Amino acid sequence: MSPADSTEDRTLVASAQNGDMEAFELLVRAHADAVYAHGLRFFGDREAAQDVVQEVFLKLYRSLTSYDGSAAFSTWLFRVTRNVCLDMFRQGRRRPVPIDPVDIAVGASPGVTPDHANTVVDGIVLEQAIRALQPEDREALNAVTLFGMSYAEAAVTLDVPLGTVKSRVFRARRTLVAAMGMQGGDVQ
Amino acid sequence: MNPECLEAQQIVSETYDGEHVDPAAIQRARQHCTECPECSVFVSRLAAIRKTPAPSAPPRVIQNAIETIRTEVVAQAALAEEAAAATARAASAAKEDASVAPRPIPPAQQPSPRRLTQATWFAWGGWATAAAVALVLVGVLAVRGISYIAGPQEKAASDTAMITQNDSSAAPLSAAPESADDAAEASRSSASARFITVGGFVYAYTGPGARLPSNATTIGVTVSALDTGSAPQQYSVSSAGGDNFVVVTETGLYGFELVARTLRGQSYGLQSRALSGFGQWPSLPEGYAEPASDDGSPSFSRATSDDSGVAIFTPNGSDPSGGFAIAPGTSSSDPAGGNPNWTWWAPLP
Numbered sequence: 449m450s451p452a453d454s455t456e457d458r459t460l461v462a463s464a465q466n467g468d469m470e471a472f473e474l475l476v477r478a479h480a481d482a483v484y485a486h487g488l489r490f491f492g493d494r495e496a497a498q499d500v501v502q503e504v505f506l507k508l509y510r511s512l513t514s515y516d517g518s519a520a521f522s523t524w525l526f527r528v529t530r531n532v533c534l535d536m537f538r539q540g541r542r543r544p545v546p547i548d549p550v551d552i553a554v555g556a557s558p559g560v561t562p563d564h565a566n567t568v569v570d571g572i573v574l575e576q577a578i579r580a581l582q583p584e585d586r587e588a589l590n591a592v593t594l595f596g597m598s599y600a601e602a603a604v605t606l607d608v609p610l611g612t613v614k615s616r617v618f619r620a621r622r623t624l625v626a627a628m629g630m631q632g633g634d635v636q
Numbered sequence: 637m638n639p640e641c642l643e644a645q646q647i648v649s650e651t652y653d654g655e656h657v658d659p660a661a662i663q664r665a666r667q668h669c670t671e672c673p674e675c676s677v678f679v680s681r682l683a684a685i686r687k688t689p690a691p692s693a694p695p696r697v698i699q700n701a702i703e704t705i706r707t708e709v710v711a712q713a714a715l716a717e718e719a720a721a722a723t724a725r726a727a728s729a730a731k732e733d734a735s736v737a738p739r740p741i742p743p744a745q746q747p748s749p750r751r752l753t754q755a756t757w758f759a760w761g762g763w764a765t766a767a768a769v770a771l772v773l774v775g776v777l778a779v780r781g782i783s784y785i786a787g788p789q790e791k792a793a794s795d796t797a798m799i800t801q802n803d804s805s806a807a808p809l810s811a812a813p814e815s816a817d818d819a820a821e822a823s824r825s826s827a828s829a830r831f832i833t834v835g836g837f838v839y840a841y842t843g844p845g846a847r848l849p850s851n852a853t854t855i856g857v858t859v860s861a862l863d864t865g866s867a868p869q870q871y872s873v874s875s876a877g878g879d880n881f882v883v884v885t886e887t888g889l890y891g892f893e894l895v896a897r898t899l900r901g902q903s904y905g906l907q908s909r910a911l912s913g914f915g916q917w918p919s920l921p922e923g924y925a926e927p928a929s930d931d932g933s934p935s936f937s938r939a940t941s942d943d944s945g946v947a948i949f950t951p952n953g954s955d956p957s958g959g960f961a962i963a964p965g966t967s968s969s970d971p972a973g974g975n976p977n978w979t980w981w982a983p984l985p
Binding site: 472476482483484485488489497501503505506507509510511513514524527528531536538570594598599614617618622625 | 646650653965
């Protein structure tokens with residue numbers, strides 16, 4: 449996430465804190481994809497991911513007053529998203545759909561062009577490979593790639609040393625690259 | 637793997653993430669990757685992975701999230717407005733009916749300043765309002781006294797004919813026959829959330845009421861969609877004194893009971909932001925920020941535990957007698973069981 453995005457987020461949060469519902473809606477629209485993707489990668493289930501989106505933004509709205517801007521909005525958002533997923537799991541409200549790393553299926557959607565099909569297949573394979581990552585590696589990767597956090601921000605949020613974040617992200621990437629290679633060569 | 641390859645790949649990975657890497661190191665890695673077949677493949681695959689879009693939220697999901705928040709905003713505003721109106725009506729009635737003397741509230745039982753800021757029900761000052769507040773409290777207390785959930789043990793010991801959530805005679809709102817699908821639906825957490833708020837306190841649905849007793853009196857209003865799935869509406873809430881339920885009229889009769897728990901012999905009622913319909917779980921009242929972590933921070937600190945081992949949280953770890961918070965994840969037998977949100981419990985007079 450760029451500094452400009454971060455500044456815009458802070459402006460929107462400030463407006464939302466003053467009761468501007470439209471500003472909060474803009475925040476929802478801007479960040480729903482990251483929350484949804486994190487939920488989907490955590491649970492492997494679209495319905496659960498939808499619940500995550502709903503619950504995360506409701507919690508954010510209810511705790512707007514507690515946000516003091518000391519951390520980037522994306523950092524706050526990631527923390528809430530992570531907690532919501534963990535809470536849903538701990539409380540037994542949602543269970544991650546099991547995935548077998550060996551069974552990363554490939555299947556193109558019917559009726560699409562070859563190029564589009566390739567893109568769809570790549571996306572499916574990649575998401576299944578991400579789901580098959582070690583949870584701590586996946587979490588670090590999501591923090592950095594979905595929520596745009598720096599390694600330092602991720603280290604603080606995940607409460608691990610900076611070097612651990614570096615290792616986890618790199619390990620995740622190497623695993624994904626290897627998984628994509630197993631699917632028949634380069635992803636293109 | 638060759639340490640040089642490992643270092644080069646790590647530098648490429650960090651550079652992709654916008655991390656600061658020494659330019660000379662980047663140059664070395666770039667040079668290595670052009671010469672090393674394995675690292676060249678790594679870079680090309682990594683580039684392909686980066687180009688593959690992450691899952692995006694369907695527009696319907698985003699819209700649903702926004703609608704949920706809008707509903708909460710509207711419901712809160714409507715509840716505040718209607719509660720204020722009801723208070724004014726009660727004040728007016730108190731003036732006109734000299735036979736209905738408001739029961740004085742001992743100072744120790746008056747709402748705390750914190751509750752004054754949360755519950756617009758109590759938000760007005762002045763003698764007339766004090767009388768109105770007393771009337772409302774008398775009504776609520778009359779209901780509470782006969783129907784609050786004091787905990788599993790006390791509930792079991794009760795010999796009153798309370799309508800409870802476990803009462804088999806309390807048919808579900810949708811009188812569909814039991815089936816596997818019903819069971820699956822029942823297991824969905826939001827389906828079991830059937831609550832309304834009255835005066836900031838939370839009441840749990842206990843079942844349909846057969847009829848409104850002739851001695852029932854209106855004690856307040858609630859704004860809720862109940863189970864209708866339509867927009868929240870205002871319904872009057874009545875108490876029949878000796879009967880064990882609060883009734884919401886006009887769309888049928890719905891029985892409710894106050895959600896409460898005990899701590900050190902004192903009863904505490906569950907408070908929440910306005911609930912705009914069934915399917916919503918009670919949450920922290922206005923003025924309490926949702927904790928960011930399981931330990932309650934930054935809003936709360938763990939103060940103690942109750943007899944069941946449920947952790948009690950308070951602002952700054954203060955004495956829980958003024959009210960306390962409970963983290964989500966309590967057992968199903970707990971009054972907060974199943975609720976995914978933090979909850980706030982205020983002392984009952």
